Amino acid sequence: xxxxxxxxxxxxxxxxxxxxxxxxxxxxxxxxxxxxxxxxxxxxxxxxxxxxxxxxxxxxxxxxxxxxxxxxxxxxxxxxxxxxxxxxxxxxxxxxxxxxxxxxxxxxxxxxxxxxxxxxxxxxxxxxxxxxxxxxxxxxxxxxxxxxxxxxxxxxxxxxxxxxxxxxxxxxxxxxxxxxxxxxxxxxxx
Numbered sequence: 787x788x789x790x791x792x793x794x795x796x797x798x799x800x801x802x803x804x805x806x807x808x809x810x811x812x813x814x815x816x817x818x819x820x821x822x823x824x825x826x827x828x829x830x831x832x833x834x835x836x837x838x839x840x841x842x843x844x845x846x847x848x849x850x851x852x853x854x855x856x857x858x859x860x861x862x863x864x865x866x867x868x869x870x871x872x873x874x875x876x877x878x879x880x881x882x883x884x885x886x887x888x889x890x891x892x893x894x895x896x897x898x899x900x901x902x903x904x905x906x907x908x909x910x911x912x913x914x915x916x917x918x919x920x921x922x923x924x925x926x927x928x929x930x931x932x933x934x935x936x937x938x939x940x941x942x943x944x945x946x947x948x949x950x951x952x953x954x955x956x957x958x959x960x961x962x963x964x965x966x967x968x969x970x971x972x973x974x975x976x
Contacts, residue, residue: 791867791899793906796845796857800866804859805838807866811889821928822957823889825950844873850881850916858906860890860899867894870903872911872920883919883963884911904938912966919963925950926958940964 796804809832816822826834844855853874860868870888874881886907890899911917924931926945936942940962947958 791860791862791894791902793858793860793868793902796859796869798842798845800859801838801842801845803866804841804857804869805833807869807891808833808837808889811891814892816953820892821930822925822952823928823931825925825952825957825959827953829953841871844871849914850874852878856907856910858903858910860894860903862894867891868899868903870907872907875921882917883921884917886920886922900934901938904934908938908964908966918966920966921961921963924960924962926960932960932962935962938964 812824812826812830812833814820815824815826816828822828824834840853841855841857844853845857847854849856851874855871855873857869857871859866868888868890870886872884872886875883875885888900888903888907890903908920911920920940921943922935922940924935926932926947932942941964942960943963944961945958946961948956949959950957
C-alpha cells in the first residue's frame, strides 16, 4: 500500500480542483494502453453534462436523502491523485445500497492507491448501519478495474453484453456488488 498519499473526505473547497483532476483523468479514457473506463467516446473532451452539478449537489445532500453522495480524495501534497465516491441509487427503495465510482490518476497507478481508496470507502460504509451493499458498474473491457474489485471482495452479479456502442465498438457493462455482511437471512423488506 502507498504511504505517501493522504486520503480524506472532500470539502466544498476541494471541488474546483477535483473537477480539473477529472477532466485531466478523462483524457486517458481508452487512450494508449489504458482501457475504456467511462462510457463515453474517446474523443469527448471534458466532463459529461451534469457531472459537476451531480457531484456538487450530492456532496451537499444529507446522508440517505435522495441524491446523496460522499467523496474522498487522495492527495500527494496539493495534487489530487485519486478519488472514490459512494452515492445513492436512483431508486428510493434501494436506500440500503450505495453505488461506487472511483478513479486513479495515471501517475499514481499500480502503487496500491486503488485498494487504499476502496478500503476507505468500504470502512465508511461499514460504519453506516443503513447500508448493506456496495454496488458498481464497470465496462467489461476494463480488466484491471474488475480484477481490483474482485481482489477486494466484490462479486460479479451480472453482465449486459453490447449495452453500449462507443466509437463504433460494442461494449458490455459488468455489475459487481460487495455485501457488508449485515443483511439477515430471510429478512423481509420494509
